[in-house]
Amino acid sequence: MTVLLFTIIVLVGAFLAGLVGSLTGLGGGVIIIPLLTLGLEVDIHYAIGASIISVIATSSGSAAAYVKEGITNVRIGMFLEIATTLSAIVGVIIATYMDANYIIVVFGLILLFSAFMMLKKKIDHSNNEKTSVLANYFKLNGSYPTEGGVQQYAVHRVMGGFAMMFVAGTLSGLLGIGSGALKVIGMDNIMKIPFKVSTTTSNFMIGVTAAASALVYLHKGQIDPAIAMPVTIGVIAGATLGAKILIRTKTDKLKVIFAIVVTILALQMIYKGLTGNA
Amino acid sequence: MSKQIKHYLGDKDVQIILGTLLRVGVLVSTAVVLLGGIIFMVTQSNHIVSFSEFKPEQAKFSSVADIIKGLKTFDGLAIIQFGVLLLIFTPIARVVFSIFSFLMEKDYMYVIIGIIVLCVIITSLYLDVAH
Numbered sequence: 001m002t003v004l005l006f007t008i009i010v011l012v013g014a015f016l017a018g019l020v021g022s023l024t025g026l027g028g029g030v031i032i033i034p035l036l037t038l039g040l041e042v043d044i045h046y047a048i049g050a051s052i053i054s055v056i057a058t059s060s061g062s063a064a065a066y067v068k069e070g071i072t073n074v075r076i077g078m079f080l081e082i083a084t085t086l087s088a089i090v091g092v093i094i095a096t097y098m099d100a101n102y103i104i105v106v107f108g109l110i111l112l113f114s115a116f117m118m119l120k121k122k123i124d125h126s127n128n129e130k131t132s133v134l135a136n137y138f139k140l141n142g143s144y145p146t147e148g149g150v151q152q153y154a155v156h157r158v159m160g161g162f163a164m165m166f167v168a169g170t171l172s173g174l175l176g177i178g179s180g181a182l183k184v185i186g187m188d189n190i191m192k193i194p195f196k197v198s199t200t201t202s203n204f205m206i207g208v209t210a211a212a213s214a215l216v217y218l219h220k221g222q223i224d225p226a227i228a229m230p231v232t233i234g235v236i237a238g239a240t241l242g243a244k245i246l247i248r249t250k251t252d253k254l255k256v257i258f259a260i261v262v263t264i265l266a267l268q269m270i271y272k273g274l275t276g277n278a
Numbered sequence: 279m280s281k282q283i284k285h286y287l288g289d290k291d292v293q294i295i296l297g298t299l300l301r302v303g304v305l306v307s308t309a310v311v312l313l314g315g316i317i318f319m320v321t322q323s324n325h326i327v328s329f330s331e332f333k334p335e336q337a338k339f340s341s342v343a344d345i346i347k348g349l350k351t352f353d354g355l356a357i358i359q360f361g362v363l364l365l366i367f368t369p370i371a372r373v374v375f376s377i378f379s380f381l382m383e384k385d386y387m388y389v390i391i392g393i394i395v396l397c398v399i400i401t402s403l404y405l406d407v408a409h
Contacts, residue, residue, distance in 0.1 A: 004323040007315075036329075045332040053362055057308075060300045060368045072293070074376050078391050081373075085398040089405065100332075138387070207369035208395070214366045215402045221337030225358035226327060229315040232365065236308050 001040075003226065009040065010230035014054065018238025021058060023251050024258050026118055027206075028054040028235045029177040030111055034265040037104070038272065042227065044100050044107075048176030049222030052214045054235040055178045059207035061239050063200070071144040072200040076155065076193065077208075079138055080186075083162050084169035084209040091173025092216040098174075104273030107175050111266035115259040117181040126153045126194035134158035144196055153194050161191035165205075173213040178206040292379050299375060303368030307361045314357030321354060342403075370399055 017031035029051040036042035036050060063072075095103060130141055135155040143152045155161075164186030168179040180202060187198035217223055339345045339359040348356025377392035 001327060002323065003325045003327050004319065006327050007319065007323075040329075042329040043332040045334075046329045053365065056365055056369060057304065060304045060365070063297075063300050063372075074379075075388060078373070078376060078388060078395060081395045082391065082398070085395055085402075089398070089402050092402075139385075204369075204372070208373055208399070211366050211369045212399045212402045215399070216405055218363075218366075219340055219405070221334030221340040222332075223340075223359070223362060224329065224337065225314070225339060225355040225362065226318070227329065228362050229311055229318065229358045232311050232362065233308060233315065236304065 007230045010227065011234045014231045014234025015238040018058065018235035019242045020258060022062065022239040022242030023246055024118060024255050026114060027178045027180050028058045028239065030114055030262065032231060033107060033176065034269060038268055044104055045222045046224050046227055049217045049224065050227045050231045051176040052210050052217055053223065053228050054231050055210040056207055056214060057232055057236050058239045059178065059203055059210065061236055062243060063203050063207065071196050072204050073142045073197050076140050077201045077204040079140065080162065080165045081205055081208050083165040084205055085212040087166040087169030088173035088209045088213040089216060091170040092213050095174045101273045101276050103174065105270050108266045108270035108273060110171060110175060111262055111269060114181045115262040115266065118255055119259050122188065122195065124195050125188065125192040127192065128152045128154050130154040132156050132158055142197065156192045157190050161186045164190055169209055172209050178210060180206060296372060296375060299371060300368060303364065303371060307364035307368065310361030310364060311358050314354045314361060317357060318354030
């Protein structure tokens with residue numbers, strides 16, 4: 001394949017990944033990796049390197065849009081980033097010693113899980129019972145503005161959330177994804193952080209975590225500029241358009257269709273890994 | 279109550295600067311990647327590529343030093359990789375910025391937590407995991 005053809009295919013694919021990723025909230029990484037490995041026979045190591053760059057691009061791009069709402073809890077983000085950055089490096093080290101076929105199977109399983117989480121109805125568990133000693137000590141409880149005034153909220157089960165972030169970070173480093181679905185479980189379900197805060201805070205963490213793993217991947221030679229170029233440009237263009245459409249579009253139907261596509265891709269990845277085609 | 283609102287407004291200023299920082303970071307790095315991409319396409323678009331095998335020993339721009347060296351020869355791929363590097367540093371700049379804002383708030387516990395996170399990231403910059 002010539003450089004020109006490869007670049008055009010990846011550019012179009014990454015654009016669609018960025019667009020659909022931002023419309024459904026799934027992020028770009030989970031589509032970039034199947035596109036490159038299944039569609040273009042790119043080795044999983046290069047696919048992971050390209051994906052982590054797309055994760056940073058979408059995270060920083062959408063964070064710039066979120067920031068206007070002013071509800072990221074920087075303390076929660078920074079506190080949990082200790083777990084996510086450390087474990088991301090652990091994940092990259094595991095990836096170095098793990099058979100590529102197993103990595104592909106794990107990726108397929110996470111993809112299935114993400115599709116399931118995308119369709120599952122989210123429940124806001126937040127309340128203002130400041131019972132967690134650690135949350136008080138680390139000043140994690142916060143407030144955000146609503147039309148009816150300032151809404152206070154308390155953070156719960158800090159250790160459990162921290163542990164979940166360790167798992168999320170490990171998978172992020174291992175697979176080159178943002179691990180958004182796991183971060184949501186940690187923040188919404190375990191720590192009971194309100195949606196308005198958890199979405200933007202998790203986005204903040206995804207970028208910082210991905211930056212830590214991206215630097216290691218760069219040194220390992222997994223970030224190839226010839227792949228990174230169309231991926232970065234395509235994903236940013238797609239995500240920017242997606243953020244504009246999102247304001248005036250209902251995404252329920254799209255999510256169902258997309259969940260089916262993601263499930264098929266996941267099964268294909270698992271099959272590819274199990275048959276040892278990597 | 280008034281104290282809380284004041285605190286929130288202070289945060290809002292920080293958030294606006296942060297939003298600008300992120301937007302500029304993404305825009306500048308995309309522009310650099312695009313520039314490198316154009317040079318790369320003009321000079322090498324007819325070359326044959328295959329990424330079906332992982333060959334880390336052939337990676338030309340896998341360290342900050344190599345990327346800077348490649349920039350001097352105006353190599354398209356080196357310029358792309360420099361843009362990628364800028365993109366990676368955008369969220370790291372956000373951490374540095376947050377540390378300063380905690381410092382201004384005199385919240386030393388979070389200055390330390392921020393420095394820990396930054397140290398982990400800096401470690402990753404020097405971590406050499408052999409394949």
